[in-house]
Amino acid sequence: MRDNSNPVYTESSRPWTPYALIGIGTVLLLIGSYIGLFVAPAEHYMGDVQRIMYVHVPTAWNAMLVLSVAFIFAVLSLWRGDWKWDNRLESAIEVGVVLSFLLCVQGAIWAKPTWGVWWDWDPRLTTTAVMVFAFLGIMVLRNFVEEPGRRATWSAVATIIAFIDVPIVYFSVNWWNSLHQLQSSPETVSESFHLPLRINSFGILFLMTGVMMIRARLAALRLESELAPPLPADGKSLESGRVPGTGPAVGGNA
Amino acid sequence: MTGEIQGGWEFVWAAYGVSAALMGLYTASVIIRYRGMKSRTTRKREGLS
Numbered sequence: 001m002r003d004n005s006n007p008v009y010t011e012s013s014r015p016w017t018p019y020a021l022i023g024i025g026t027v028l029l030l031i032g033s034y035i036g037l038f039v040a041p042a043e044h045y046m047g048d049v050q051r052i053m054y055v056h057v058p059t060a061w062n063a064m065l066v067l068s069v070a071f072i073f074a075v076l077s078l079w080r081g082d083w084k085w086d087n088r089l090e091s092a093i094e095v096g097v098v099l100s101f102l103l104c105v106q107g108a109i110w111a112k113p114t115w116g117v118w119w120d121w122d123p124r125l126t127t128t129a130v131m132v133f134a135f136l137g138i139m140v141l142r143n144f145v146e147e148p149g150r151r152a153t154w155s156a157v158a159t160i161i162a163f164i165d166v167p168i169v170y171f172s173v174n175w176w177n178s179l180h181q182l183q184s185s186p187e188t189v190s191e192s193f194h195l196p197l198r199i200n201s202f203g204i205l206f207l208m209t210g211v212m213m214i215r216a217r218l219a220a221l222r223l224e225s226e227l228a229p230p231l232p233a234d235g236k237s238l239e240s241g242r243v244p245g246t247g248p249a250v251g252g253n254a
Numbered sequence: 255m256t257g258e259i260q261g262g263w264e265f266v267w268a269a270y271g272v273s274a275a276l277m278g279l280y281t282a283s284v285i286i287r288y289r290g291m292k293s294r295t296t297r298k299r300e301g302l303s
Contacts, residue, residue: 029277046259049265207277211280214285215288221288
């Protein structure tokens with residue numbers, strides 16, 4: 001049973017925090033991309049094409065991080081039964097799908113000049129495609145299920161199941177023969193490439209954290225309108241806009 | 255044949271362009287959807303009070 005004792009949506013005491021994060025993230029991405037494009041040296045074998053790594057690898061790290069956070073929100077949503085975790089889950093799934101889709105597009109653009117093909121059914125690419133479609137399916141599920149309580153439970157369970165693929169994506173290059181190179185880390189990447197990789201990673205992290213916070217507030221507003229009872233005939237019976245049965249304005253959504 | 259990839263800047267620009275476009279458009283869509291929903295909710299609350 002979902003806990004309706006907290007209001008679904010409350011105004012944040014710091015409404016500008018997500019916009020500040022988006023601003024910081026954008027500035028970091030501009031700086032990191034400038035260094036990656038014009039300052040960092042070209043890689044010995046891949047030449048300038050390797051510069052795609054400075055957006056591709058940070059996107060991969062953040063996609064996996066966001067989908068792992070979605071898994072935590074799904075567990076908390078089932079465990080605590082508080083709507084805020086469902087709102088945050090909806091937000092994390094959408095951001096995770098956007099980043100994972102972008103990851104596939106960047107990978108295809110990098111694959112063409114290095115492998116000679118846009119796409120190959122290799123273990124890393126196949127498991128990543130499964131990951132995108134699994135979480136996309138959860139987004140579709142959320143749009144089809146109209147009853148909020150059922151939607152929250154079903155999507156949390158589906159997220160926990162879909163998350164099984166995330167570590168498989170990460171370790172696929174270790175477990176199977178793959179065209180894709182091993183995971184990039186400070187140990188496997190030359191030191192001259194570290195700076196743009198790190199700056200862009202934090203850039204995407206700040207940007208998408210801000211976006212997730214706003215997206216969670218959007219989910220909370222939509223939920224509030226869904227949980228509100230239909231207007232009475234005279235349109236004046238409700239004393240306030242707050243959902244009946246909800247408590248004082250405490251808690252947050254993002 | 256040296257085994258080294260020559261050129262390829264068009265792929266680099268494509269990757270950075272697609273990344274900027276997708277992240278920028280998605281961020282804008284979230285902000286626009288949120289502001290639209292917030293103003294609708296505010297109007298609804300005002301109508302109820």
